[in-house]
Every structure is written in structure tokens, then in C-alpha cells.
Amino acid sequence: MLYDMATRFLSEEIAPRYEEFEKAEMFDRESWTKAGEAGLLCASMPEEYGGSGGTFAHESAIIEAISHVGVDGFGIGLHNSIVAPYILHYGSEEQKKKWLPRMASGELIGAIAMTEPGAGSDLQGVKTSAKRDGNHYAINGSKTFITNGQLANLIIVVTKTDPSKGAKGTSLIVVETDEVEGFERGRNLDKIGLKSNDTSELFFNDVRVPTSNLLGHEEGQGFIQLMQQLPQERLQIGTTAIAAVERALALTIDYVKERKAFGKTILEFQNTQFKLAELKTEATIGRVFYNDCVARHIDGGLDPVTASMAKYWLTDLQGKVMDECLQLHGGYGYMNEYPIARMFRDARVQRIYGGTNEIMKLLIARSL
Numbered sequence: 001m002l003y004d005m006a007t008r009f010l011s012e013e014i015a016p017r018y019e020e021f022e023k024a025e026m027f028d029r030e031s032w033t034k035a036g037e038a039g040l041l042c043a044s045m046p047e048e049y050g051g052s053g054g055t056f057a058h059e060s061a062i063i064e065a066i067s068h069v070g071v072d073g074f075g076i077g078l079h080n081s082i083v084a085p086y087i088l089h090y091g092s093e094e095q096k097k098k099w100l101p102r103m104a105s106g107e108l109i110g111a112i113a114m115t116e117p118g119a120g121s122d123l124q125g126v127k128t129s130a131k132r133d134g135n136h137y138a139i140n141g142s143k144t145f146i147t148n149g150q151l152a153n154l155i156i157v158v159t160k161t162d163p164s165k166g167a168k169g170t171s172l173i174v175v176e177t178d179e180v181e182g183f184e185r186g187r188n189l190d191k192i193g194l195k196s197n198d199t200s201e202l203f204f205n206d207v208r209v210p211t212s213n214l215l216g217h218e219e220g221q222g223f224i225q226l227m228q229q230l231p232q233e234r235l236q237i238g239t240t241a242i243a244a245v246e247r248a249l250a251l252t253i254d255y256v257k258e259r260k261a262f263g264k265t266i267l268e269f270q271n272t273q274f275k276l277a278e279l280k281t282e283a284t285i286g287r288v289f290y291n292d293c294v295a296r297h298i299d300g301g302l303d304p305v306t307a308s309m310a311k312y313w314l315t316d317l318q319g320k321v322m323d324e325c326l327q328l329h330g331g332y333g334y335m336n337e338y339p340i341a342r343m344f345r346d347a348r349v350q351r352i353y354g355g356t357n358e359i360m361k362l363l364i365a366r367s368l
């Protein structure tokens, strides 16, 4: 029911304006507020904090709807199932009451700022510092590639509260950007895909926030918190991947049934049949694996290694399926008026962010 409701909302409210957002390279705040009113924000947060009291399965239904409708740049998946859970799991009662209801309404738009120009895969290299000064932290540093970067007004910043301690000196600090000075948004970065998402640079110049914005009871917990939450981030990227695979196949099957060459439909060529038979089989395997990961995750049993397998394998599959499906569209597949063209471009980053697929393989290999 949630999937149907989300599909209806996204088709009626977002899809008609999607081209406009792709051109502007960002969404507008109104779309977020409307999504909040429709119950699509913080679906898995408890009702006492303004959420809908669901689980990751509910978030998954919403993310699948986003992908199936084809509005992948709408950054509510990150807001819902990456940013909000940090506050739920590590926030004090006061922090949860302060931030989650406003995230559920869309008043606060979430982002998480880990990556820096000099620290991507190797997050231990984060340089952004948070220096304690009485009951405040002074944050200094720069971040890049931050999803929702132009619109976000609640940003979880990965900082070093004690640079001498490496990973153990890492802390997560919430910055409510409307309430601080010294915070600047840099360029909204020019990407090859996911155009409508405002992936941006962020700068922190002596940004002072109260020490009560630290997530967790003490400093130095940031790295452990990131490691605990990354499996859900990775699974969420898998959600987008499997949903895109299914959409691409459905679109392509329709296309090859219509398009003709040499007096036959494209589907009548054995090459087309074999390709689609292979892809459909892999999509089915992917769906079964994905659903099993979600079931395990809801029961609390999805280990980080399996989550890494899901991220790496499903996004690799997505890349392969987009490429093959585009090929079956011929020249029309290269034209932006056909959805497969955008799906091909949007897919590429899935193997890069959330931990690159090479890093996923390292994590899997370490467990062997």
C-alpha cells in the first residue's frame, strides 16, 4: 500500500516537474514539504518523533517507487534511511525530539558530510576539525560530493575532535545550517548523471555549534557509528539498483516488442531473446537476494559483509543491465527522450558512492 501511495504521489507531484529539476540541478523545498505531508519522510522513524513507525521495508518501498517512477535525483532515500537513523540511534532524547519531527515534515532536509577533497575511500584521513571551546565546538574544514548539499539544513558532519587519535578521534556533529555563521555552500557540482540532485561542496569556517550537537555520549565514537550504519546505506543503494534493473527490463521488453527491423520485431531475433532471458534471470536472482537481505536486516541480522555483497553485486548488475538494455534500443537508447538514456547515466555512480565496489570487495575478502 505504501509503495502504491508513493508511486501515485511521485507520478502526480514529482514526475511532471522532473525535467525542470534536472535542468536546475536541484529540487525545490516545496517538493520536500509535499513529500512530508504525503508521509514519505521518516517512514521508519517512531511515531513519537513524528515518523510513521515503520521499518526499513517501508523505506525500501519508497525508494523502489522513486526508481520505478524514474525520479532518482530526489534525495529522500538518504534523508530517511541514512541521516535520520543516526539521530534515532545515537541522539539523546532531546536531540530526537528537536530534529526528527522537523525532518519528518520536510522543514529540515538532511545530509551527511563524510567525504573531503583528500579523504574519500579512506575516511580515516578526514581533516575537518571540531575544537572544543567551552560549551561549543568550532568546526573548520571542507567537504565535497555531498548529496542534498544546496538544500540541506541539517548536516551530520564527520569531524576530528582529537586528530592525534586517528579513527578513534572521529566524532559526528550535527550542524543546523540556519542557525550558524561561517557555513558556506560551494559549487553545486556538474555531474554526468543524477542531475537533479544537488551534490555539492560545503565549507566550514569556524562554525560554532553547541557541544550538545555531538551524536553519542562522548567524543571519539564517530567511526564506530559510521561502521554500524553503513550496512543500511549499502543496502539502500542496492534497493535503487534492483528497482532500476526491473524498470529497465520492463521498458526494454515493451520497446523490442514494438520496434521492427528486417520485417520482424527486435524481440524476434534470437540474440534479443537470449540477452533478455539472461538479464531476466539475473534480475530474479538479484531480487531474491535483495529481499533476503531486507528480511535479515529487519530481524537485525544483516552482517556488514553481506550488505557489502548486496551493494557491489546489485550495482554491478545495474550497470550491466543498463548497458545491454540501452543497446537493444539502438540509437534511440542514446537519446535523452528515452528513459533508458538517463537510467544509463544515473547508474554509473552507484558503483562509486556509499563505499566503492572495490572497497566492498576488500571488506568481503577480509572475512574469508
Ligand SMILES: Cc1cc2nc3c(=O)[nH]c(=O)nc-3n(C[C@H](O)[C@H](O)[C@H](O)COP(=O)(O)OP(=O)(O)OC[C@H]3O[C@@H](n4cnc5c(N)ncnc54)[C@H](O)[C@@H]3O)c2cc1C
Pocket (backbone or CB within 6 Å): 112, 113, 114, 115, 119, 120, 121, 122, 144, 145, 146, 147, 148, 191, 194, 199, 349, 352, 353, 354, 355, 356, 357, 358, 359, 362
Ligand atoms: C554523486 C555522488 C554523491 C555522493 N554523495 C555523498 C554524500 O552524500 N556524502 C559523502 O560523504 N560522500 C558522498 N559521495 C562521495 C563518495 O562516497 C566517494 O566519492 C567515494 O567514497 C569514493 O571516494 P573518492 O571519490 O575520494 O575516490 P578514491 O578514494 O580516490 O578512489 C579512487 C579509486 O581508487 C580505488 N581505491 C581506493 N582505495 C582502494 C583500495 N584500498 N583498494 C583498491 N582500490 C581502491 C577506488 O575504488 C576508486 O576506484 C558522493 C559521491 C558522488 C559521486
